[in-house]
Amino acid sequence: MRVVLAGGGTAGHIEPALALADALRHLDRAVGITCVGTERGLETRLVPARGYELELVPAVPLPRAITPSLLTVPGRLAGAINAAAAVLDRVRADVLVGFGGYVATPAYLAAKRRGIPIVVHEANPRPGLANRLGAMLTEHVFTGYPESAMPKARYIGTPLRREIVSLDRLSMGDKARSWFGLQTDRPTLLVFGGSQGARSINQAALGAAHTLRMAGVQVLHVLGPANEPDHEPPPGDPQYVLLPYIDRMDLAYAAADLALCRGGALTCAELTAVGLPGAYVPLPHGNGEQRINAERIVAGGGGLVVDDSELSPDWIIQNVLPILRDPERVAVMSEAASRLGRKDADIMLARKVLEIAR
Template sequence: MRVVLAGGGTAGHIEPALALADALRRLDPSVQVTCLGTERGLETTLVPQRGYELALIPPVPLPRTLTPRLLAVPGRLNGAINAAAAVLDRSGADILVGFGGYVATPGYLAARKRHVPIIVHEANPKPGLANRLGARFTQHVAVSHHDSPLPNAKFVGIPIRQQIAQLDRLAIGDKARSYFGLDSDLPTLLVFGGSQGARSINRAATAAAPAFRAAGIQVLHIVGRKNTEEAAPGRPGDPQYVTIPYCDRMDLAYAAADIAMCRAGAMTCAELSAVGLPAVYVPLPIGNGEQALNARPIVDAGGGLLVDDGALTPEWISQYLLPILRDADSVARMSEAAAGMGRRDADVALARMVFEVVRAGR
């Protein structure tokens, strides 16, 4: 079976695609996977690192508003469609699976042109333009929100890395804390804002460092590679405040923590709920509000707190977060609630959908 994945651009599109690729290979090692991407996206690094073929097509970002740039779109899009069609031809694709973003649009149009079956995967509650288009061309639509507006939507969840999906936080908690130089017994807060960090979260956590120390809370703070000046220095004899610029072992970071404080991207919400790690979700204050929608079901179930970016202050942390961190029973209840909203096997569920669609088309 030959599968083409269209999930380039951001990690939110690439990581689910690669998790699906891994699941396909586990179920059938003979599956051939090709990933569509552009030279601008993170896929140029992430896809080769995971051992998959990357086929580049011209990038065609679509303006969100009526601007003169729209005039250049048809010609550029046609070139990208032809390039994507050439990839489908060259790979002998049996199916194309798209994850949204600007790589998916030419992928969907090329697959329709070549009569290649399509599966659309939508990670967000508000589908983007690419997936709204792709869903018109197929009856096979996988979603991660039960109330998705896309037609023919089937709840699957978001495929996540096996490193995270198989994580047993309680079993390796002591090892994880030791890995980061943390105390094995103190309540632990994990602070992160994605690969680049989040300055508003960084500032609030750093300013709250004295309150954390006074409450006997230790902090693992991933500030982002460009934000190392935002570290909160520790003091001898105080609970530790460990600051690192980047973490390539998020499984251990999750295992070390009792609660996280972070953004509410779709992948972040999927991973935290899958491993049962409650969180204070601080949605991005820009965009279409989808980050708050990502976190809302988890929060409503009792698996976290939701706070506006502008409302996250040291005072808010002291009033609302510290009492929870100091109450082991509250943390345990929130962990159980978060885990109840997670799904660890979305990668396998989506892979089985791929096999079913290909078999039905043969």
């Protein structure tokens, strides 16, 4: 059996695809897996690092307004569809699974042209253009959000890496904090802004660093690979650890009592799967999906949410610090977050994909 996975651009598209790939291999060691992406996305680094074959096709962003660039889309899209079809032919694909992003549109259309079954997974409550198109071409549509706007969709959760869903935060906490040079007996805040980082979150956290430290809180802060801090907290106790990127997010989650982060679908799925409370700062642009993701967790008692425009050092001190200083409240929020998590979406989706392909 040969499965082609199409999803690229951000970690939110790529990581669920790779989690599905791992689950497919777990169920059937003989399955052939090929990932399709573009040269502009994170897939060029993440997919080979996980040991999977990556084929590149041209990226064709679809303009969201009528502009002169719209006239170039048909020709570029035709070229991308031909490139995706060539990949499907070469690997003799039995099924295509799409997760959205620029590469998904030509992949869906190429699979339809070849008569290959299509499976769509949409992690967000509001689907993007590519997955809206894909859902029109198939009966097999799965979502990571319970209330989806997509017809025919079935809620299954978002596929996550095994090291995330199998994480026992309580038993791994001391080891994880030592891994990052943190003390084992301090309340710990994890700060990150998704795979690329978030400048507003970085600035607010760094601005609150002195007060957090004075209150006995240590911080593990992931800036993002392209971000440089405006200033660094001076060395001291408790620790304020600044890192550009972390490959072992499972250890970062285990080290933390609470996370300050964006509200992307992957982030929300991972935090609820491991039972880590979050202070969510949804992206201030887009279609509002990050706020919807976060508000579901807040309503369930597993976090709090603040607009990007309202995030500041004072907001962190007034809203996040009291939680970190109250272990009982952290425990209650952790349990609430974990009740919203799904840990079996990778295996469930893998079984569906194999069934559809057969």
